[in-house]
Amino acid sequence: MNSSRDLGTDYAFYGDDFTGATDTLAHLARAGLRAMLFFTPPDAARLSMLGQLDAIGVAGAARTMAPPAQQQELARVGAAFAALGARVIHYKVCSTFDSAPHTGSIGVAIRTLREYCANELIAIVGGQPNLRRYCVFGQLFAAAGADDEQPSIYRIDRHPTMSRHPVTPMNEADLRVHLQRQGIERVRSIDWRCYAAGEAALQAEVRRELDTKPEVRPDALLFDVLDDTHLHAIGKVIAHCAARSAPLLAVGASSVAQAYASACGVRGNSDVENGATTPLARARGPVFVLAGSLSPLTEVQIGAAHSYLRVELDPHKMTGDTAAAYLADRVAAIAGPLRDGRNVLAFTTRKVSHATRVAQATSGENTANADNENEATPPSQLAHACATLLQQVLGAVRLRRIGIAGGDTSSFAVRALDAWGLSYLAPLSAGVTVCRLHSDRAELDGMEIMLKGGQMGDADLFEQLIDGYAG
Known part of the structure; x- marks a missing residue:
């Protein structure tokens, strides 16, 4: 029988709700990765039945949970992902980062999952351009309404819907401050200007941040995102750091999966079983x-x-x-x-x-x-x-x-x-x-x-x- 390590996967993600988890699954599958989304961490028998998977996810409901329940849920998932030998563990959040200290806390998620991630880098990816979510100088912006040619883009604390969310209203646009309120004290920003200097310069800037004295070393690095070229650059950082010391904790929307797949060069695989290139046919019944x-x-x-x-x-x-x-x-x-x-x-x-x-x-x-x-x-x-x-x-x-x-x-x-x-x-x-x-x-x-x-x-x-x- 295969051991759990034999059935390991390089990329594992937890979706804090089901809708976002399926979006992450889609990006991985369309990149050519053989991926599956589970409702609970899979056991060895289930994995053996499915064969080798490049990426696995667990769809959960952490965004609705109070901290004690969230800790219990994520400790179980973190242990399972660590046992599979995942190089990158992705905590998938909503692209609007809506959360609060008392409900769906991203801070609680980071503190819980980093116990299973030895890597010195905790990467927070701040935007997802294909959903019209952008992060610049640490500030989050999002479009509102149905897709159109000239959508209105709002700073998240002025967004007509998310600023008034009934459970987790976004009243702070600076994600560093937002996460500080959830217990992640030192979040440093890697702003978009670093990407233009090239991969070596970006790696050096990340290294500089991580090599600071322990008392001032950042708890996490927040990466600006304005377009897909930025995701490719961020993916290179994540892949490089994960290769040196796995596992690495990454936090963000499906853009984390986009960045990872882009940097690893896995795309365009017409895997029929995974449905990566199959159009959706008309419904055959009601x-x-x-x-x-x-x-x-x-x-x-x-x-x-x-x-x-x-x-x-x-x-x-x-x-x-x-x-x-x-x-x-x-x-x-x-x-x-x-x-x-x-x-x-x-x-x-x-x-x-x-x-x-x-x-x-x-x-x-x-x-x-x-x-x-x-x-x-x-x-x-x-x-x-x-x-x-x-x-x-x-x-x-x-x-x-x-x-x-x-x-x-x-x-x-x-x-x-x-x-x-x-x-x-x-x-x-x-x-x-x-x-x-x-x-x-x-x-x-x-x-x-x-x-x-x-x-x-x-x-x-x-x-x-x-x-x-x-x-």
Whole structure:
């Protein structure tokens, strides 16, 4: 039997929610790496069944966790990755870095995972250009709204959605300060001007920072990102340092995987099994979409979903005293049309329209809770209720393609399924991927599943999920 080291992998990542984890999986697969995303750290028997993997991921829900639960979760994952001999351990965060000391703390993640990473470099990659996320002089900027030719770019603490996030509002654009508030005291910035001087100069600047006296040595280095050439330069640094002393801890969005793949020169492998070049075909049966996200962009996508029967979900009734009866009623309203071959979109009720939010923002009214229309319903309770609803719908009707909108909704809903992993199938939109579900249950195995965060996707994303995407 193969030992765990024989089944080792060079690159291992943990996604702090499921939507982002599938984006990282997609970038690795499209680069030609044989990659798999698991729901829990895989054991030797599972790895032996799959054969050699170039990269593995674990999709979790750390961004919703308080520090004690987060530490427990990540210690288990860190130990598993270390046992596999990973050279790079990537803690995948949202590209907007939204987190807080009390919920989904990136600082807690760094302190926990660095116990399994002997490398002196902890690299934080600050942007992801293909998602219109940029980091310059340590300051984070992000686009808002659906993709268009001239998107509006905001400093993250002035972003119309992320600055008002109901759980982890981003009120600080300087990522060094943001992480300092989470217990990472000394984060130094490698700014974008260093890249123009060439690889040797950049390596020398990193070396200079790491060779300072222990009492002033940085806890982590934050790398600016403005375009893909910067990712290539950062990837070279990560690969060089990991080769000298593994494992290395890298923190950031899927741009960490992009940087690593670019620097290692692995791209263009048409691995059919990994689905790296396969376009998404039109759905062969009815499609079910569950939208738990309350973001303005998801609201636009719901409005553009003309091919679906829409079923509203009342968050208060889903989590109240009569939740079981209400869910049974909603499941019947969803499953019946699906059996008849109709596409169905179930979405949590918006009590404040996007137009009202825009008017409030324009007039200067307080919009601090504008993206938490269902603020009386705790997000975790609603996510659990959505997971229960999805379980019951899939128990009532067999489907081949589904979509889930919302980071928390996706994480809880997929974890509630009797499945063990995801592999990449095809792209759908920037930051949105369709994956193949892997389960030991025949009725679930092979189901196509789209997971998307609230800020991701084109306006007609749900229509694309039906029609397919040629790339």
